[in-house]
Amino acid sequence: NYTIFKSSMDQSVDFNRLLEKEVQQFIKDHEKDDESVLVLKNKEILGIPVATIAQQIVGRRKAKTKLPSLYSTPAIVYPPKLNLEQCSSKVTAQFKAGLIKGKLSADLTGGFGIDSLYLAKSFTRVMHIEPNAALLQIVKHNHEALGTHNIIYHESDAESFLIATHDHFDLIYIDPSRRSTGNRKVFKFSECSPNVVALMPTLLERSDFVLIKASPLIDIQQAIRELGFVSQVYIVGYDNECKEVLFMVSKLKAEPIIKAIDLSEDQTGNEPFSFTLSEENKSEVSYSEPLSFLYEPTAMVLKAGAFKLVGKKFGLKKIAPNTHLYSSNEIVPEFPGRIFKVVNFLKSDSKSVREFLPDGYANIISRNYPLTPSQLRKKLKTIDGGQKFVIGFSGVNKKHLVLATRVK
Known part of the structure; x- marks a missing residue:
């Protein structure tokens, strides 16, 4: 009962x-x-x-x-x-559960139990840790209804569980609360609950690997410095929206590899964009006025901070230092992001634009441009939608407004 x-x-x-x-x-x-x-x-x-x-x-x-x-x-x-709202989606939980397989895992911030549910497909046993008795009851019932029976439940907070347990884990997963006691949003791991930075020595003593989930707003370089021993950083997104930033921590000493991953259905099988911060820092990029094709990296690549390297790896010219668009005369279809074919250069007045958009429909994009998309739409008197794009951006020497079609 x-x-x-x-x-x-x-x-x-x-x-x-x-x-x-x-x-x-x-x-x-x-x-x-x-x-x-x-x-x-x-x-x-x-x-x-x-x-x-x-x-x-x-x-x-x-x-x-x-x-x-x-x-x-x-x-x-x-x-x-x-x-x-706070729990993982199916696609992100599946991704995390596929990173490491083993005998024993623990989810120290169990919540609604979605991550535990998917970890149970990759581990012989999973410990689900949750201090809220009512929520724990719901989770146990749901896991049984879903036919999952290899999860052990502990009504406890993360800190108490780590003190009490004598088990050694293949993987510990933790998703710390990013709200302070005054319900204020926080972005440093040391300000989260539980304090992951303070727990790190114990976590690494109890587990071979520790996977930590963070908000997409987190400062990646600051988090790497805070945590120490980070081996991998995963920037995970879906439909060009960054959903989670994950830090894999272990005792292995090496420069972290940063991976921008698109879990969208049409991107299945595509390799993640991977690099190290030292590679990005050493990269040199050349600039150019817009050529035949424009490239816009995914939100995940931009969050990763590969502003120079993404151009270098695909042989592209960057539009300007602070304009994260890239260009080429020949299309590079494997680029991780959207690709546009430049049709015409436009003047920024509605009369000129209307010659190329007789029905008035266009999708507006603004990148490092004085006007926002809504301001640009109002100025050009366009209607949102259709197959054509009007893209405003700043080059090295001047500002551009182009008419384009999307090819990827």
């Missing part, structure tokens, strides 16, 4: 009631409903506080794209919205 757990509105709910067939069917039937309307119109639904039902509807809707295996499995229980 499941105990009582607290909903997001702090109302006690019998876990078994939530799992009853008619309740689960209501949640499924109403997943497209506006939960705020449900909350306003009802105090309870089927004898359960409406806030709890709303929490399940929101969770199921979010899981449809983020966690499809949960969405397609009956009788999954969803946690408060914040836990669901």
Whole structure:
């Protein structure tokens, strides 16, 4: 029997009631409903506080794209919205679980249990550490519903678990909270909870490898200095959006390899863009006015800071020191990012632009240019959309506005 757990509105709910067939069917039937309307119109639904039902509807809707295996499995229980927002997606959890395989792993910041779920596919046993008893109960139930039985659960915080355990792990995973006690966002590992920097000696004593998840906003070079012993940095993204920055730490002493990885479905099988900071620092790049093709690196490559090396590796000219666009006369299709064919150079007035855009439709891009995309769209009197691109950027000697089509 499941105990009582607290909903997001702090109302006690019998876990078994939530799992009853008619309740689960209501949640499924109403997943497209506006939960705020449900909350306003009802105090309870089927004898359960409406806030709890709303929490399940929101969770199921979010899981449809983020966690499809949960969405397609009956009788999954969803946690408060914040836990669901903070957990890994299926694609990022799969990626992390594929980095190292072994006998024993620990997720020190278990949360909603998605990373533990996927680590369990790569390790014989996984320790899931979570101090919130209600959340732990949900996670255990969901893992069982998903057919995963090699996870051991500990109601504990990371620090207490590390003190108590005598196990040695192949991998420890940790996703520290990036909120201070005053709910202020923090970006240094030493300011996170738990304090990963302070724990590092213990972590390396207890495990061969430590994988640490960070916000996409983290300063990578500062984090490498803080942690020490970083062997790999993974900048992981999907659909050209940087999702996570991961630091693999071990006792091996070597310069960290930084890898920019695109997990988008159309990029499956592509090699990550890999380099070291010393390679980037030693690289020399030449500049050019825009040629036949323009290249824009992925958000992950830009986050990695390979501003010179990405041009050098693919034989491209850079547009300007602070304009992270590149150019060539011959197309380089393997470039990690978008590629545009320059059609025409434009004057920055609506009359001139309209000659090339008779229907008025264009996608606006602004890179190191005085006007933002919305300001440029307003000035040129264009409508967002269509197959053509208007790209504004600064070259070494002057500013450019070009009409282009996307070829990759």
